Amino acid sequence: MRGPGRLHSRAALLALCAGLSGHLEAVAATRSNERNGVVYEARVTRVFDGDTLWVKPLEGGRYRKLRLDSLDAPEICQTGGRAARDALSARVLQRVVTVNERHRDHYGRALVHLTHQGEDVGAWLVVRGHAWAYRWRYGEGVYAGEERQARAQKKGLFADRDAEVPRDFRRRHGPCPLP
Missing domain, CATH: 2.40.50.90 (OB fold (Dihydrolipoamide Acetyltransferase, E2P))
Incomplete structure (x- = not known):
């Protein structure tokens, strides 16, 4: 697939990855706090x-x-x-x-x-x-x-x-x- 549809798909995929990355960092920080304290x-x-x-x-x-x-x-x-x-x-x-x-x-x-x-x-x-x-x-x-x-x-x-x-x-x- 070529054209604007493919660009929107890539943008959506990048946004999803960025959101997931932020979520994983938050989960890791929370686990670290649970392990190390408040x-x-x-x-x-x-x-x-x-x-x-x-x-x-x-x-x-x-x-x-x-x-x-x-x-x-x-x-x-x-x-x-x-x-x-x-x-x-x-x-x-x-x-x-x-x-x-x-x-x-x-x-x-x-x-x-x-x-x-x-x-x-x-x-x-x-x-x-x-x-x-x-x-x-x-x-x-x-x-x-x-x-x-x-x-x-x-x-x-x-x-x-x-x-x-x-x-x-x-x-x-x-x-x-x-x-």
Whole structure:
């Protein structure tokens, strides 16, 4: 078939392919979000300590209390606690971040991976010695390499041989008093 009919058929086929391609990209993004969690942009409105903060989603809705996943910063009343909070605050307070909510902890906080300008905020904290990388029963945590680097360079918490992991600090002293 030659002539205008064939051109209309090609145009229709191209439109169908473009629409299908867009649909497949949307499906892939949705599956990725299901696998990786809920992803959204938000403004950081408060930094409570070195691993807990509040955000306001840019899309609207309620403020959300978040905890950075895969790391543990010192308690606010523990040595290094204020430095960790101040570092996190200097990095993200009042800035727009990308939040990837993974799951919830036993306090109901969303456990998240947070990025600011494409940089993983958790990795940023650990490599500067403001937090410990989580360790799992059967392997190293996500930020184990960053912790090794901070330890080798004796950065932050890792400059102190006697720095105490927050879990042990809480076990020995209980929770910090609220401000």
